[in-house]
Structure formats: structure tokens, C-alpha cells
Amino acid sequence: MAKRKDFSVTRLPGFATIALTAFVALYLPIVTLVVYSFNGSETVAIWGGFSLRWYGIAWDNTQVQEATLRSLIIAASAAGIATTVATMAALATTRTGRFKGETLIYVMINQPLMVPEIVTAVALLIVFAAVKVATGYTGLGYLILAHAAFCIPFAYLPIRARLEGMDLSLEIAASDLYATPWQTFRRVTLPLMMPGVIAGAMLAFVISLDDVIITEFVKSAGQDTLPTYMLGQLRRAVTPEVNAISTALLGLTVLMLTAFFILTRTRD
Template identity: 75%
Template sequence: MAEKSFSASRIPGFATTAILVFCALYLPIVMLVLYSFNSGDSVAVWEGFSLKWYPLAWSNEQVRDVTLRSLTIALVASVVATTVATMAALGTTRRKKTKGQTLIYLMINQPLMVPEIVTAVALLIFFAAIKVATGYQGLGYLIAAHSAFCIPFAYLPIRARLEGMDKTLEVAAADLYASNWQAFRYVTLPLLLPGIVAGMMLAFVTSLDDVVITLFVKSAGQDTLPTYMLAQIRRSVPPDVNAISALLLLLTVIMLTLFFLLTRKRD
């Protein structure tokens, strides 16, 4: 008689709990998107279908400025974070295991384990000293802060891709007298590219919607789109914020879908 394997779906109440959890997670998002098409000013009373809040939000010069600033910071930070993460992944997977390697993993992934508020306060103190010493008040601090915070988000998919790659191809390249650079450029890098792109997209999304670190590090007049929306919601909930949120949600869904397609295992 064949033994029955354990299945969580057979636990009493499992289906009900799963439905409640999904409703709690996604029903507010569905409501946000729905009310971004509300013709009225109310965020609680449906007054008819309309697309007017989308062009209205984009016609706001301040919204355009903070959106461009957010995209610039996220793009530069994701490139920097992905470059550093790629080097870190190569250094931790393409070498013999040594003592202290666990400590290296811990240091790379530290921003994931430490509360973000702690990282934000530390960056505030560190950059405040630099501001006093140099007088520089530009976006460089936000870019550096986002880059540092996003490194582990880019590192994880890149490292996972490296660990899943067959090393025999690199060994074969070395046997054919390829230099380390040639083996990396023509063998390792093409195979690693999906992981790099996935890591960069994950870092981009993480930087784009960051609030806590941005609030602590930014100078006056350096609002990003999330901090601008937060400031608007503190006073009231303008309907165009729903439209902006819906567009950010769409961008995030697209990026995460591409991330899934790049990192899924292929038969």
C-alpha cells in the first residue's frame, strides 16, 4: 500500500486561510487601481469612470520633476549596485572556500538583515560629516545611499546564477589557452548575463520605491516620487496620487515579471 505524502492543502482551514491572506494582500491594491479611475475627488465614494487623473498628474510640473529625479537615482544606483554585486558574487563563488567566507556573506547581505531605519540613521550621520567638510549638497549622497542599500538585492540573483552554472565550460576555456579575462568575457559573462539583468531590475525597483533612507539622506528640494507622495498624503489624499501609485504598480509588475522570466529554471 502506497504511503500518502504530506500536503499542506489537506489541513483543515488551509483554503480559507489562503483566501483571506490573498484578500488582505491584494484587495487594497485592487481598490487603489479602481479608484484611480474615479471621476470624483473622493477616495471612498465611486462617482463614475474617468481617466482624467492620469493626464492631470502628468501635467503637474512637480510630479514630472520628482519622477525624473527618482528614475535618475534608481538607474544610476542600480548600475553601481549591480557592478559591485557582480564583482562580489564572482569573488565569493569563483574561489576556494576559506575561513571567514560566511562572514563575507553576512557583510554583503547586512542591509537585508539590519532594520532599514538603522541604516538610514547611520547614513545620515556619515553623510552629514561629509557635507560639513565639503559643502556639497547634491544628489550624490542619495545615489551612494541607494547604491549601498541595493547591493544585496542585486547580489542574490547574480550569486544564484553563478552557483547554478557549469564550471566545466570555464575550465575548458582555460584548457584552450584562454586568459582569465577571455574566459570571463566569452564564457562566464554571457551565461551570467540573465542574472546580472535580473539583479539590476530588482535593485532598480528597490531604489525606486525607497522612502526611509531617502527621507533621512536627502537635502531640501530633493524629493523623490515616493517622498513627494508621502508628503501629499499627510495633508489629504488627492486623487492623482492614486493614478501615480497605479502607474508605479504597473512598472513594478512589469519589472518583476521580467525578473521571473530571467531567473526561472529552464528545462
């Protein structure tokens, strides 16, 4: 009797064609963007030879410098807040026994992932508008808080996954040796969960750095981040400078996500 072959989707007719078509549709526009960021022409539609001209123009652009610095400040601050809150939430939901309302808490923590981002943006706009009227404050604090709230679940998931995969024996041994809960956390739990914390922080940083919708709704005048600045430029005139900025932002994002993958990959 012939040996039965296990089912594999890769053996289905047309699988390779569909997969190739999907990859081309996903990555061809990105490759085109990167290639045309080195275009020496004044327009994005005509190739004018290889040149780093637009990278230099973008580097010397004061508005780009200010937007980039603002984006980095917001992303770093939001990632720090989101990671701190996510770490406490992950500890509370993994280092305790099952309790009533645990599922509801998990749903509330991950709510920004399930609700359309435009809904979150409108809700934040309404709340922060009332606060601005009451306090008169219009600084970057609103953007930092808005980004932090949106990034919490992105930081929470890798931290929780790391905690769930950790062996409790070392923490139990520390308690048996009369370590206080704080000493156990500082000397045992935190070092072991640190790869998850770093991964969560990097993921939150990337999500905040790339955000457009929430930023557009919450920001005040003169608070453009790099993505919203690029969106404004596209509404006026498209030049290879936007391609150069996009490529630089893409490179930073890929670098951060690669580091995230390395930190969270399964190790033997």
C-alpha cells in the same frame, strides 16, 4: 492494506479558508487603489464615475514630472553601481576555493537585508551629514550612494545564484585553450551569467525606485523622489491623483518583477 497517503498541508481543515482570507487581505486594498485611480470625483471616498482625469492631472503636474525624473536617475545610477559591485563580489565568492572569513564576507554583503532599514538610514544620515559639512556638497550623489549601498545584496543574490548554477566546464576549457582570465570572463563567464546580472540590476532598480525610509533621511531640500512626494501629498490632502501615481508606479514595478521572474526561472 490501504496505501498510505503522503502528507499535504492543503488537506488540513480550514486551509482553503485561511489561504483565501490571506489573499483578500493582501490584494483587496491594491485592487481598490487601482479602481479608485479611475475615479472622476474630487475625493477618494466617493465614486464619481469612470474617468482618466487624474492620470492627466498627474501627467501635467510639474512636481510629479521632476520627482519621477529624479527617481529614475537615482534608481538607474544606484542599480548600475550596485550591480557592478555585486557582480565582483559574486565572482569573488564563487570562483575561488573556500577561504578563511568567507562566511563573514557573505554576512557583510547581505547586512542591509538583516539590519532594519531605519537603522541603515540613520547611520547613512550621520555619515553623510558630516561629509556635507566638510565638503559643502548637497547634490544627488548622497542619495545615489545610499541607494546603491542598500541595493547591493538584492543584486548580489540572483547573480550569485546564477554563478553557482553554471557548469565550470566551459571556463575550464577556455583556460585549457590558453585564454587569459580576462578573455575567459569576457567571452565565456559574462555571457553565461548575464541573465543573473540583468535580473539583479532590475531588482535593484525596483528596490531603489520604491524606497522611502532611506530617501527621507538622506535627501536634502528639493530632492523629493516620487515615493517621498506622494508621502508628502498624503500628509496634506488625499486626492485620486495619488491613486493614479500609485497605480502607475505599481504597473512599472509589476512589469520589472515579471521580467525578473522570467529571467531567473528554472529552464529545462
